[in-house]
Amino acid sequence: MSKDKEFDKNRSDVIGNESDNEEITGIISDGSKTDNGNSISEKEKYERDIDNEQDITSEDEYSDNGSDERSDEEDDEDVDDLEKAFEEETRRMNAKKLKRDARIPKGMTPQEYKAQKRKDAIKNIAIAFLAILLVLTLFSNTIMNVTLPQVATSYVASSEIAPSIRGTGTLTAGSTYDVVITQTRKIATVEVKVGQTVKKDQVLFTLEDAESEELEAAKTAAEDAKDAYDLALFSADIPADDILAIKNGSALSFDSFLKELAEANENYSAALQTDTDVQAQIDEYEYYKKIASLYVTADEDRDKATSGTTTMSDADIVYQQKLLEEQITNLTEEIEKYDEIINKFEASYGTDAQVYEDSSEDFITEYNSYREAIDNKYVAESKKGVAEREKAKLADFGNLETRNASYYDGLIESAKENKNQTAAALTKAETARKEVLAKITAEIALVQKRTDYEQAKAKVDKLEETAIGATVNAPVAGTITNVAYKAGENTKANETMATIQLEGQVLTMSFSVTTEQAKKVKVGQAASAQNAWAYSDLSAVLTSITNDSSDPNGHKVLNFEVSGTDLSAGQSLSLVLGENAVTYDLVVPNSAIREDNNGKFVLILDSRSTPFGNRYIARRADVTVVASDDANTAITGNIDPYSYVITTSTAPISSGDQVRLQDTNS
Numbered sequence: 001m002s003k004d005k006e007f008d009k010n011r012s013d014v015i016g017n018e019s020d021n022e023e024i025t026g027i028i029s030d031g032s033k034t035d036n037g038n039s040i041s042e043k044e045k046y047e048r049d050i051d052n053e054q055d056i057t058s059e060d061e062y063s064d065n066g067s068d069e070r071s072d073e074e075d076d077e078d079v080d081d082l083e084k085a086f087e088e089e090t091r092r093m094n095a096k097k098l099k100r101d102a103r104i105p106k107g108m109t110p111q112e113y114k115a116q117k118r119k120d121a122i123k124n125i126a127i128a129f130l131a132i133l134l135v136l137t138l139f140s141n142t143i144m145n146v147t148l149p150q151v152a153t154s155y156v157a158s159s160e161i162a163p164s165i166r167g168t169g170t171l172t173a174g175s176t177y178d179v180v181i182t183q184t185r186k187i188a189t190v191e192v193k194v195g196q197t198v199k200k201d202q203v204l205f206t207l208e209d210a211e212s213e214e215l216e217a218a219k220t221a222a223e224d225a226k227d228a229y230d231l232a233l234f235s236a237d238i239p240a241d242d243i244l245a246i247k248n249g250s251a252l253s254f255d256s257f258l259k260e261l262a263e264a265n266e267n268y269s270a271a272l273q274t275d276t277d278v279q280a281q282i283d284e285y286e287y288y289k290k291i292a293s294l295y296v297t298a299d300e301d302r303d304k305a306t307s308g309t310t311t312m313s314d315a316d317i318v319y320q321q322k323l324l325e326e327q328i329t330n331l332t333e334e335i336e337k338y339d340e341i342i343n344k345f346e347a348s349y350g351t352d353a354q355v356y357e358d359s360s361e362d363f364i365t366e367y368n369s370y371r372e373a374i375d376n377k378y379v380a381e382s383k384k385g386v387a388e389r390e391k392a393k394l395a396d397f398g399n400l401e402t403r404n405a406s407y408y409d410g411l412i413e414s415a416k417e418n419k420n421q422t423a424a425a426l427t428k429a430e431t432a433r434k435e436v437l438a439k440i441t442a443e444i445a446l447v448q449k450r451t452d453y454e455q456a457k458a459k460v461d462k463l464e465e466t467a468i469g470a471t472v473n474a475p476v477a478g479t480i481t482n483v484a485y486k487a488g489e490n491t492k493a494n495e496t497m498a499t500i501q502l503e504g505q506v507l508t509m510s511f512s513v514t515t516e517q518a519k520k521v522k523v524g525q526a527a528s529a530q531n532a533w534a535y536s537d538l539s540a541v542l543t544s545i546t547n548d549s550s551d552p553n554g555h556k557v558l559n560f561e562v563s564g565t566d567l568s569a570g571q572s573l574s575l576v577l578g579e580n581a582v583t584y585d586l587v588v589p590n591s592a593i594r595e596d597n598n599g600k601f602v603l604i605l606d607s608r609s610t611p612f613g614n615r616y617i618a619r620r621a622d623v624t625v626v627a628s629d630d631a632n633t634a635i636t637g638n639i640d641p642y643s644y645v646i647t648t649s650t651a652p653i654s655s656g657d658q659v660r661l662q663d664t665n666s
Contacts, residue, residue: 148660149651151618153605153644159587161627161634164578165521166530167511171562173501173569177476179204180497186490192498194483195568198474204498205472205485222456229449238442246446261364261440264433265371269378271429275422276379280386282415287390289408291320317394324391331384338377345370364441478502481569501569509540509573510559512548518556520578521545527560527577538564540575584626584634585641592645593625593633600625603646603655604639618646620655 104113186208192198233247345366482499491497527540540562548555560575567573592602603618623637639645646653653659 148658149649149653150662151605151616151646151649151653151659152662154589154592154647156586156588156639156641156643156645158583158585158641159632160581160583161587161632162578162581162629163520163627164576164629165513165517165558166574166576166630167513167558168572168574169509169511169560171507171509171567171569171571171573173481173499173507175502176481176569177478177500177502178496178498179472179475179500180494181472181491182493184490184493187485187487189487190483190485192480192483194480194570196480198477198480198500200474200477202474203471204474204480207470207472218456218460222453222460225449225453225456229446229453232446232449238439238446246443246450261367261433261436264429264436268426268429268433269371269375271422271426272375273378273382275419275426276382278415278419278422280382282412282419283383284386284389285408285412285415287386288393289412291394320394321391324387324394327387328384328391331380331387334380335377335384338373338380341373342370342377345373364437364444368437472497474500476500476502479568499569507562507567507569508543508560509562509575510557511575512550512555512557515554515556518545518558521558525577527575530574530576535564535566538562538567540573542577582627582634586635586637586639587632588635588645589647590628590631590633591647593623593635598622602635602637602639603653605644605646605659605661616659616661618653618655618657618659 100110104110108116188206188208190205191203198204349363349367478500480498481501482496484495484497485491521542523542523544525542527542529535529538529540532538540560542558543561544559546557546559548557562573588602594601594603599622601620601622604621606617606619608615608617621637621639623635623639626634626636628634646659649659
């Protein structure tokens, strides 16, 4: 083992761990230890231990390695080096001990000092814990305060209550005159201003020298109407005598139109009925021929349908009856539809015999639909009658004139010849009716064009008559209370250009109050201006109390007549009326009064001291309202003077809730 390793091993054996065994370090520093009652130096003890260790090591090395020897000189050098190192370490340890002992108070052993340091460390940990706990408590308290409702307060004090009623309204002239022109004109200059007194016929506005937009538009419309009328005169497909009569201004007789049209319609209806009856006879003969060709005797099988034979079973009869029933049903519905059109027209206009004075294309259209419904109804009724007779005939084959289908051929041929004649008559009647209808429609349209032109021309004449010149003058004397236009603007037809308050007229104003306030005043009561110093001779009298249309149950309107040299219409005025002020002991702002199902109350602000500051709690106090005005309320109740009451809050609060104060209190 090398000398360095031996030194390190012995040093650690002697000194040990300073932090684990301070007593050994103290013994080394003292330089002595009791061993068999004799005091030996640490150096001597160390050299003795080194010698013993060398002997043991030498023997071990010799026995293990055989022949590994070192010279005595080398051993001496190693011993010197170890001694120097030991001495250096000893000096360092002594210096450290002296430095540590210097921190120990006099009269205290190292063990006592160590115990004291342990107590100090525990105390410091406890202080740090309490400090952290305090910080957390204060932080949570701050968060809680931020989340609390914020309130404003006012203290309860003695004050005056003036049960006066105050209100503001706009002065209105008792009688005014609106200056209006009926056409759009551009304003060149405005000669008056609000508040100016004017005389009758005094110039209010000057206008640019140009026709109004309305007059220009009316002239254009009249020209277009004349062109359309002239074109209709030359293109109308009606007799020349009628065109000339219309051009000369003759009025058409609508009654004559209807008579002419009714005659054409009656001729057409008669031809249609004749033609329809003949066609119905042909249809009936052909159906009978069909049934006769399918006739079966009572001895043959009638229980099932047959095809390709000249027999007709019960099933065939039932099928034919079903078809006829469907046809009758459809025709019945069609007749009802035509009846509805006929009844509607007759309910509005009556029958053909009535004289109609309102000639129009719309009426002619309705009339033609009415006549067409009459004709179509007749055709449907004819077809329905044939179907009903065919159904009855089908029920009993024995009623057929013959079982031979050829029996009906002659009847059908004769009916068809008659049908050719009735069809020709119907075509002729239809053509005549269309000609009459076209003539009437053309004449009505031509008259309408003439009427449109006459009305357009009359509008131009009226605008030219009412067109004003270069100025707009005051129609009455009085004071200008409103000027609606500026120079360069275009007036609008029938809109007020200016308003004149007539001379000698009383001004009026009004404002809304609660129903309870209205009960405290009477008609005829005088009012004064809130800023009375601004008016020299103001007079205001309550003339009536009316319902407030926006809240008839909760509010009333006070109406006043006002006069004074410093007043004019359109001016805003604030009035006050009521009784003299009275002093009360407990007065709070109106906003502090609250009410629920249990009555009226206020919220008192109570303060409670805590280690972290004051806590504010809302407490309910029931009160009775004695008097009030528009700002304050006098109360009675279990309340101390100069208590603080809550007036407003940032969130709903109840009795017992914790709150926080605003930055400043009222």
